[in-house]
Amino acid sequence: MNNLLTIFVSMVIINNMVLAKFLGLCSFFGISKKLSNAFSMGIAMTLVMLLASVSTSVIYNYILVPYKVEFMKIVIYILIIASLVQITEIIIRRTNINLYNALGIYLPLITVNCIVLAIALINSTENYTVLESIVNALGAGVGYTLVIIMMSGIREKLDLADSPKSMRGLPVAFLVAALLALAFVGFNGII
Amino acid sequence: MNDNKDRSDYKQPQSCHPQDVKENKKSGSGFWKELVRGIIISNPVFILILGLCPVLAITNSISNAFGMGAGVIFVLLCSNVLISSIRKATPSMVRIPVFIVVIATFVTILNLVFEAYLPPLYESLGIYLALVVVNCIILGRAEAFASKNPVLLSIADAIGTGIGFTISIIIISFIRETMGTGKMELFGRQLFSVPGLSAHPLIFFISPPGAFLVIGIMMALLRLVGVMKNE
Numbered sequence: 001m002n003n004l005l006t007i008f009v010s011m012v013i014i015n016n017m018v019l020a021k022f023l024g025l026c027s028f029f030g031i032s033k034k035l036s037n038a039f040s041m042g043i044a045m046t047l048v049m050l051l052a053s054v055s056t057s058v059i060y061n062y063i064l065v066p067y068k069v070e071f072m073k074i075v076i077y078i079l080i081i082a083s084l085v086q087i088t089e090i091i092i093r094r095t096n097i098n099l100y101n102a103l104g105i106y107l108p109l110i111t112v113n114c115i116v117l118a119i120a121l122i123n124s125t126e127n128y129t130v131l132e133s134i135v136n137a138l139g140a141g142v143g144y145t146l147v148i149i150m151m152s153g154i155r156e157k158l159d160l161a162d163s164p165k166s167m168r169g170l171p172v173a174f175l176v177a178a179l180l181a182l183a184f185v186g187f188n189g190i191i
Numbered sequence: 192m193n194d195n196k197d198r199s200d201y202k203q204p205q206s207c208h209p210q211d212v213k214e215n216k217k218s219g220s221g222f223w224k225e226l227v228r229g230i231i232i233s234n235p236v237f238i239l240i241l242g243l244c245p246v247l248a249i250t251n252s253i254s255n256a257f258g259m260g261a262g263v264i265f266v267l268l269c270s271n272v273l274i275s276s277i278r279k280a281t282p283s284m285v286r287i288p289v290f291i292v293v294i295a296t297f298v299t300i301l302n303l304v305f306e307a308y309l310p311p312l313y314e315s316l317g318i319y320l321a322l323v324v325v326n327c328i329i330l331g332r333a334e335a336f337a338s339k340n341p342v343l344l345s346i347a348d349a350i351g352t353g354i355g356f357t358i359s360i361i362i363i364s365f366i367r368e369t370m371g372t373g374k375m376e377l378f379g380r381q382l383f384s385v386p387g388l389s390a391h392p393l394i395f396f397i398s399p400p401g402a403f404l405v406i407g408i409m410m411a412l413l414r415l416v417g418v419m420k421n422e
Contacts, residue, residue: 020399022247026327029243071303074321075295082288114244114325121321166414170240174407181400 004135007128011139014188017115018147019181024115028148029173033159038152039145044103046141048088048110049119052081053137056120057130070124077120085110115140150180222347229351235328236359237413242328245319246360247402251371254378256364258312260357262301262320267329268349269297271337275345278338290333291324298324328356366405371397 017023024045031041056077064070089107093100100107110116119140123133154176163172235241245263249255270293274281281289302320305313313320323329332352337345369375373389375382395401 022244022399022402023322025243025247071299074299074302074324075292078291078295078324079288082291114322117325118318118322121318125318164411167411171407171411171414174403174410178400178403178407181403185398185400 004132007132007135008139008142009190011136012143012146013184014190016143016147016184017118017140018144019177019184021118023118024113024144027109027113028144028151028177029170032148032152032155032173035149035152035156038148040099040103042141042145042148044088044107045110045113045115045144046138048081048085049116049137049141050134051084051088052077052116053119053123053133054130055080055084057123057128057133060124061130064124073121073124077117081116081120115144147180151176154180221344225344225347226351226354229348229353230355230358233352234355234359235352236356237410241331242326242356243406244322245326246363247399247406248319249316250360250364250367250402251397252315253361253364253368253375254312255315256357256360257377258305258309258316259319260353260360262305262316262323263326263328263356264350264353266294266297266301266323267332267353268346269300270294270329270333271345271349272342274333274337275340275342281338286338287330287334290330290338294329294333295324328352363405363409366409367396367401371395371401 011017015021018025018028027041027045032038059076059080060070060073064073064076085108089100092103092107119133119137122128123136128136151173155173158172158176167175229235233239236243236246245259249259270290273293274290277289298321301323302313305316305320332348336348340348365375369385370388370393373387373392374384396405
């Protein structure tokens with residue numbers, strides 16, 4: 001139990017996927033312009049990460065390791081993630097059309113988001129069990145959601161600010177990310 | 192990640208009209224044009240802002256930047272050649288999965304080669320070497336260029352884009368390593384050290400926040416001198 005808590009806390013704040021590991025930056029900067037979009041993206045991301053991490057860790061522990069074909073993991077994981085995202089998209093479209101419209105283009109983009117693949121790879125390099133993988137994915141998802149919500153809140157305010165012309169948009173967003181990352185470095189000593 | 196890929200598709204018509212490519216194919220100048228375009232006019236990092244994750248993550252030392260650059264050039268070249276050769280046999284419905292499988296295969300080869308022959312570099316690049324597979328530069332070039340153009344031009348495009356990427360990450364890692372450690376080391380050999388700075392290095396620059404700061408400021412400067420467009 002203690003071990004699971006350590007994995008979770010470390011994923012949410014210490015090894016935060018976005019600010020400490022620089023993963024999923026494109027969606028982080030692309031989708032953090034509006035708070036509502038950022039929230040839906042965070043939820044969709046967490047959902048896909050959980051599903052992907054369960055299926056990849058089951059396949060890794062019960063198929064790849066016994067048959068000694070671990071080197072195939074990159075190819076297999078990316079195919080699993082791509083098909084999972086497709087299935088999630090179809091299910092959401094059939095069951096909840098409003099959520100589907102809100103997520104829009106972001107849902108298919110999750111396929112090529114590095115966080116999902118990175119979580120699957122971390123699970124297998126750290127030899128996590130299926131339960132640990134789920135907690136790991138949940139931590140990463142919560143961390144991503146937390147950071148993208150903070151970022152979009154700041155950027156909504158930042159649009160009104162009178163920043164120099166060449167700093168507007170992406171450069172100033174990078175500087176904000178630098179300050180956020182600096183704040184997260186402060187959590188380093190917790191565990 | 193793919194909103195950037197869309198942007199690269201959008202850039203496409205300006206620089207390489209399919210008609211232009213056909214005209215230039217025989218004269219051989221198309222090869223050099225594609226090469227230079229990848230390095231300067233549509234530099235993947237500074238102009239198109241593609242594939243940011245490795246750019247920020249591994250630029251804390253210049254050796255890592257060289258390793259990552261070599262890896263990206265290898266995967267980009269091999270996948271562009273293969274995708275361009277099978278472009279007529281690939282049904283357009285399943286082209287993205289085909290591209291992904293091709294890229295993932297070469298990334299697996301790259302990982303195995305690095306693990307066997309360059310273990311220190313493999314250790315320090317860590318998970319980011321495997322994540323080349325989801326680097327949007329590679330899928331972007333496959334979709335926007337290699338799937339529509341002949342093999343020779345795709346080679347030029349791959350080399351150009353790869354070198355453009357490598358040069359950008361080398362510049363960023365040069366700044367970060369000199370400021371963050373006060374000296375410059377390339378694969379274990381010390382090249383120079385800055386007096387004063389090496390005794391009291393600004394560790395901030397090799398830490399994660401430093402990466403965001405350096406890239407943010409570089410982008411703002413590039414906009415100021417007019418290389419990049421303002422929003």
